[in-house]
Each structure stands twice: as structure tokens, then as C-alpha cells.
Amino acid sequence: MTDGSRQESTVHSPVEVNATESSESVRVRFAPSPTGALHIGGARTAYFNWLFARQRQGVFVLRIDDTDKARSTEASYQQILSSLNWLGLDWDEGPDVGGEFGPYRQSQRQSVYEAELARLVTASKVYPCFCTQDELAADRDAAQKQGLTPRYSGRCRHLSEAERARRLEQGEPHTYRLHSPQSGDVVVHDLIRGDVTFSADEVDDFIVWKADGTPTYHFASCIDDALMNITHIIRAEEHLSNTPRHIVLFQTLGYPVPAFAHVPMILAPDRSKLSKRHGATSVEEYRDAGILPEALVNYLLLLGFSPGEDREVLSRAEAVELFDLTRVSKNAAVYDVKKLEWLNGNYLRALSSDALLTLLWGPLVERAFVVADESAQRISWVRELIASMQSRAKSVNELVEGLEFYFHTPVSFDAKGVRKHFADSTVPTRLRQAADALAEVQPFVAPLIELKYHDLTVAWGVKPAALIHPTRLALTGRTVGPGLFELMALLGKSTCQDRLRQVAEAISHGKLEVLEN
Numbered sequence: 001m002t003d004g005s006r007q008e009s010t011v012h013s014p015v016e017v018n019a020t021e022s023s024e025s026v027r028v029r030f031a032p033s034p035t036g037a038l039h040i041g042g043a044r045t046a047y048f049n050w051l052f053a054r055q056r057q058g059v060f061v062l063r064i065d066d067t068d069k070a071r072s073t074e075a076s077y078q079q080i081l082s083s084l085n086w087l088g089l090d091w092d093e094g095p096d097v098g099g100e101f102g103p104y105r106q107s108q109r110q111s112v113y114e115a116e117l118a119r120l121v122t123a124s125k126v127y128p129c130f131c132t133q134d135e136l137a138a139d140r141d142a143a144q145k146q147g148l149t150p151r152y153s154g155r156c157r158h159l160s161e162a163e164r165a166r167r168l169e170q171g172e173p174h175t176y177r178l179h180s181p182q183s184g185d186v187v188v189h190d191l192i193r194g195d196v197t198f199s200a201d202e203v204d205d206f207i208v209w210k211a212d213g214t215p216t217y218h219f220a221s222c223i224d225d226a227l228m229n230i231t232h233i234i235r236a237e238e239h240l241s242n243t244p245r246h247i248v249l250f251q252t253l254g255y256p257v258p259a260f261a262h263v264p265m266i267l268a269p270d271r272s273k274l275s276k277r278h279g280a281t282s283v284e285e286y287r288d289a290g291i292l293p294e295a296l297v298n299y300l301l302l303l304g305f306s307p308g309e310d311r312e313v314l315s316r317a318e319a320v321e322l323f324d325l326t327r328v329s330k331n332a333a334v335y336d337v338k339k340l341e342w343l344n345g346n347y348l349r350a351l352s353s354d355a356l357l358t359l360l361w362g363p364l365v366e367r368a369f370v371v372a373d374e375s376a377q378r379i380s381w382v383r384e385l386i387a388s389m390q391s392r393a394k395s396v397n398e399l400v401e402g403l404e405f406y407f408h409t410p411v412s413f414d415a416k417g418v419r420k421h422f423a424d425s426t427v428p429t430r431l432r433q434a435a436d437a438l439a440e441v442q443p444f445v446a447p448l449i450e451l452k453y454h455d456l457t458v459a460w461g462v463k464p465a466a467l468i469h470p471t472r473l474a475l476t477g478r479t480v481g482p483g484l485f486e487l488m489a490l491l492g493k494s495t496c497q498d499r500l501r502q503v504a505e506a507i508s509h510g511k512l513e514v515l516e517n
Contacts, residue, residue, distance in 0.1 A: 026058025027231045030091075031065045031221065034076035037282035038083040040274070040335075041236055041266050044300040048263055049234050050089045051301075051323040061228060062094030064105045067220050072107070083283035087293050088316070093228075101228040106220050113215040116223050116253065117176065117208070125252050126208060128174040129156040130167055151204035152177065176209035178252060186244040191232075191261040191325045198244040206245055222246050226255035234261045234325070237332075261325050264304045265332045274335050290397030295344035303333040312339075313346055341394040348393055356390060357383050363400045369407040385490055388482040402481065406491060409499060410477030412515040417479040421469045422512070428504040430460070430467060431474055435500040444493040446485040453485070474503035477515070 030046040032038060038046075053060035062084070066072040081096065093099030103109055120126040129152075140150040156177070159167075168174070181200045188196045208219035215223075225233060240262045250257045268278040275281065286296055294316065301319050302312060305328050314322070351359070357379075364370045370382060385406050386399070393399035413422075421427070437456055441448050453471075457464045472484050475496060481487060488496050506512040 025231070026053055026056040027061060027229050028053050028058065028234060029061040029063050029225065029228065029230050031063040031224075032080050033065045033068060033071075034073060034080055035068060035071040036076055037284055038080045039281050040283070040286075040300070040303075043083070043087060043283050043296075044266065044303050045234065045236055045263060046084060046089055047087070047297055047300045048305075048323075048328070050091075051320055052232065052234060052325070053092075054320045055323050058231075059092045060090075061099070061101075061230070062091040062104065063224060063228070064095055064107075065217065065221060065224075066105055066107045067214060067217060069107070069214075079284065083287075086287055087283065087297055089297075106224065109220070109224065110214070112227065113220055113223060117215070117219075120178075120208075120252065121176070125179050126176045127157060127159075127179065127205075128164055128168060129177045129205075129207070130172050130174045131155055149202070151201070152206070154205060157205055173211045175207045175211050177205040178208050178249065180205050180245075180248055186247055188240070188243045188247065188260055190240075191259055192328050193240075193262060193330050196240065196243075203244045203248055208249070218242065218245055218249060222249040222253065222255075225258060226250060226253060230258050232259045232261065234263065237262045237265050261328070264329055266303055267332045267334050269334060269336065271332070271334065278335060278337075288397075290395030290399070291340065291344050292347045292396070295340065295347040298343050298347075299340045302339070303335070304329050313343065345394040348396070348399065349391055351390075353383055353387060356386055359396065360386060360400060363396065364403070367400065367404070369400075369403065381490070388486055388490060392482070405476040405478070405481075409502070410475075412513040413473055413477045413503075414479050415514040415516045417469075417473045418512065418514050421473050421479070422507055424466075427470050428508045430456075431470060431500045431504040431507075434467060434471060435497040435504075438493055438497055438500075441493065444489060446483070446489045449488050450485040471500065475499050 028049040030042075030049050032042055032046075050060050052058070064077060064080075066077070084091070091097065093101065093104065095102075095104040117126070135155070136152075139153045139155075143150045157179070180203045184200045186198045186200060186203060188198070190196055206218065207216055209215055224230075243260055243262075247257055266274050268274045283296070287293075297316065298312075298314055298319075301307070301314060301323075305323070307314055307319075307322050308327070348356070361370070364382070365372055370378070374382070385403055389399050389402045393402060434453070434456060437452055438444075438449070441452050453464065453467055457467050460466075468484055469479070472481065472487075473479060475488065475491065491499075503512070
């Protein structure tokens with residue numbers, strides 16, 4: 001496979017391969033296989049297709065490639081729909097919305113594939129292959145021993161018509177293989193990578209119809225792309241090696257060849273293949289981790305696309321306006337969870353108080369922090385709590401977890417914090433004195449609480465940190481969080497006094513429970 005200047009194939013002359021982005025009405029498709037959850041790579045491919053369609057006022061088609069009966073499940077299909085809906089990627093045609101080119105599930109299109117196969121059989125463009133698995137394995141081994149790329153030997157290509165008819169009549173198990181070109185080049189005119197040339201030697205007589213009477217992925221996919229009038233196929237780089245076969249199939253079938261664009265791979269930070277060990281990989285996992293859909297699609301855009309001018313935070317509308325396949329990188333994109341978290345924090349901070357309260361109310365009820373029918377006063381208080389954490393959190397989950405100490409008295413305390421801030425023998429006494437002094441703060445608001453703490457530390461002759469850090473740890477169980485005095489005002493006077501005294505008592509009697517990080 002080589003990159004180079006555009007070459008016209010010496011073999012595939014009947015149909016011209018689209019070389020540029022056509023001005024015709026754009027129709028793109030996302031065609032996942034329902035064999036598992038929608039992962040980040042698939043979501044990125046779906047988003048790039050969606051952006052291209054929306055920018056060109058075209059059609060975005062969702063097709064479910066479920067010909068793999070053994071691995072495809074209804075649960076995975078529903079997960080894919082749910083994930084795409086959560087991301088906000090609506091489709092114009094698909095299995096649940098219909099369209100003039102349906103059905104949109106390959107498992108419901110068997111008769112379509114059978115008709116296309118019959119047409120190719122009649123035209124002698126495919127032939128039955130009776131090779132056994134043992135024979136094919138032996139051929140592969142022989143090729144590898146000679147240092148050759150394994151490819152079909154062509155054993156059944158040269159059978160006489162009489163021999164084929166006899167063996168078919170006897171009911172011998174067989175597949176169907178395509179009569180592929182024996183010489184020349186196949187050129188993929190890729191809208192991202194330029195021309196990529198494959199030797200015809202790399203396209204053997206591949207199987208288009210399996211012995212179980214079902215189409216291969218290649219056959220079904222190309223037929224569906226053709227009959228659904230797909231103009232542009234935007235997909236992952238991993239499919240580039242399949243594209244010569246698909247071009248041969250389109251041309252053999254007599255259909256126009258769509259334009260191709262292969263988006264770069266997504267690699268882990270160490271440039272290895274992205275996997276579970278590098279963190280969340282499915283859309284559902286990101287959702288459950290508290291990532292906002294707008295943040296995730298923003299991040300997906302940056303995985304291979306450069307908006308220019310050092311821009312990183314883009315709304316969906318801005319992405320539609322700016323998206324251009326010529327600005328998609330040829331090089332692999334590197335997964336960076338820190339950038340995703342940073343983006344998510346930006347989107348969290350941009351939410352209005354009402355929007356954020358609505359987003360968090362369900363998780364707060366689930367954790368029993370609040371009940372569904374809280375009073376207006378209580379809801380107002382919760383709104384203040386959320387606002388105090390909004391500027392710090394990187395995810396919905398982190399924000400919700402950060403609110404826990406407001407609703408539940410800590411039962412365990414950060415171990416490093418305990419060793420650092422509770423080690424001094426005077427801490428229990430100072431916590432009790434601080435609790436008593438808070439009784440004088442009226443009204444119980446942050447500026448007056450801060451003033452009281454200042455007076456105490458001056459009277460004791462210690463730095464403010466000697467009281468501030470133990471207080472924060474005693475009230476929250478943590479060493480970091482919102483501003484201490486704002487936090488205390490939100491907790492309320494009696495709660496602060498009770499917790500300070502309880503912790504002082506626990507320290508004095510050696511009953512403090514610590515939580516190792």
C-alpha cells in the first residue's frame with residue numbers, strides 16, 4: 001500500500017471513484033454492529049458523519065449491521081440507540097424512524113442480498129468455492145512458509161462449469177467468491193489521506209457469501225451503501241485495508257463508488273491501542289462517570305480535527321460551521337482524559353443554576369441526600385450548596401460526591417490529613433473552644449465566622465492555618481473543598497458546633513476512624 005499522486009486503475013474502468021467532495025445531496029451513514037456497547041471510537045465516527053451531514057444539509061442514516069447472528073444482541077442494539085440519543089446525534093433515517101430505503105437492519109434485508117447474489121451468479125461474476133477449512137489452512141501455512149501474504153489460491157476459480165454444477169447438485173457445502181482482478185492497482189481516493197494505492201495482488205477472490213447462506217460483512221455493507229444512495233463513507237482508519245475490496249465490489253455490482261474518508265485511530269497516551277485499562281471506553285461509562293454529553297462530543301471533535309486558532313471549547317453549532325474533512329488529521333489522535341475532564345468542567349461551570357439543579361436532583365435523590373418533594377426553602381439551600389462546588393468540579397459525579405458532607409456527618413477522615421492536622425495535642429481543645437466561640441457569631445454568615453476565627457488565632461498566638469485546616473477536616477472529613485467560611489455558613493451553626501465537638505471527643509479517646517487514600 002502506498003500514498004502517491006492520483007492514478008487511474010487499469011482494471012476498474014466501468015465506474016469512476018469519487019475523488020472529491022461532491023456537490024450532490026449528501027447522504028452519510030453510521031453503521032455499528034450491535035455486538036457490544038458504543039465505544040469512543042464509534043461515537044467519534046458517528047459525530048463526524050453527523051457533522052458532515054448537518055453542515056451540508058444532507059441526510060444522516062443510522063444502519064445496524066447485525067449480520068453476525070452469533071454476537072449481535074438486542075441489548076446492544078438498544079444500548080447503541082440510547083448512547084446516540086444521549087449524545088444528541090439524531091438521525092434522519094434508521095430502524096426506529098423509518099425512511100424510503102429501509103429496512104435499516106441488515107438482519108431484515110436477507111432477500112435483498114440474495115437477489116444481488118443471484119444477479120452476480122447469472123453474470124458469472126462470482127463462483128462457488130468448495131474448499132474445506134483444512135485446505136484453506138494448508139494454503140495459508142504454505143504461503144507463510146514462503147514469506148508470502150496469505151491469499152486465496154484460486155483453487156475453485158478454475159473449475160469447469162460442469163464440475164461446479166455436479167458438486168452443487170450433490171449439495172456440497174460452499175461459499176461464493178468474487179472474481180477479483182488479477183493485475184493492476186486499486187486506488188482509494190481518500191478525502192483525508194489523498195490517494196492510497198493498493199496492488200490488485202492484495203485483493204484476492206474474497207468470500208461474499210458464507211456457507212450458512214448469509215452475506216459477508218463486505219457484501220452486505222456495499223449493497224446497502226449502494227441501495228441507500230450513500231454518497232460519502234466516513235469511517236475509522238482500521239477500515240482502510242477493506243476499502244479496495246469494497247471498491248471492487250461496488251464496480252462489480254455496477255454501482256457508483258462513494259467518496260471515502262478514513263478518520264485517524266485513537267491511541268492511548270502511551271500510543272498503544274486504547275483499552276479498558278486506560279479508563280472508560282464506552283459512551284455509557286462516560287455518562288455514568290458524570291461527563292456531560294456536550295463535553296464529550298466537544299472532546300470527540302478534537303480527536304483528529306483541528307478547529308484552528310487554538311480553539312478547544314466549541315458548541316455543537318460552531319462545530320457544524322467549522323467542520324471540514326480536509327482539516328481532519330492523518331495521524332493518530334491520542335486519548336487524554338485530563339483534557340476531557342477540563343472540557344467537562346468548562347461545561348459544568350457554564351450551566352445555569354436551574355439547569356445544574358435539574359441535572360443533579362436525580363443523583364441527589366438516589367443518594368438519599370434529598371427527597372423528591374423537598375420544601376422551597378430546602379431546595380434554595382441545595383441550590384446554594386451546588387453553586388459553592390460548581391467552579392471546582394470536573395464531573396457531575398465529582399460534584400455530587402463533593403456535596404456529601406453537607407448531608408451526612410463524616411464517619412471517617414482522610415488519613416494524611418489526620419496525621420498532619422490532628423497530630424498536635426492541642427487540637428481537641430482548640431476545636432472545642434472554636435465550637436463554643438461560634439455561639440457568639442450572629443448572624444451566622446461567612447464574613448463574621450472568618451472574623452471570629454481570626455480573633456481566636458490571634459488570642460492563641462498561632463497562625464490561622466492551625467485552626468482552619470483542623471476545622472475543615474473535622475467538618476468534612478477532607479482536606480480540600482469550598483472556602484471554609486462559606487462552607488460553615490451553609491452547614492449552619494449547630495451542625496458546625498456538633499461536628500467540632502464530636503471530632504474533638506473522638507481524637508481525645510483515640511476513636512477517630514481514618515480513611516486511607
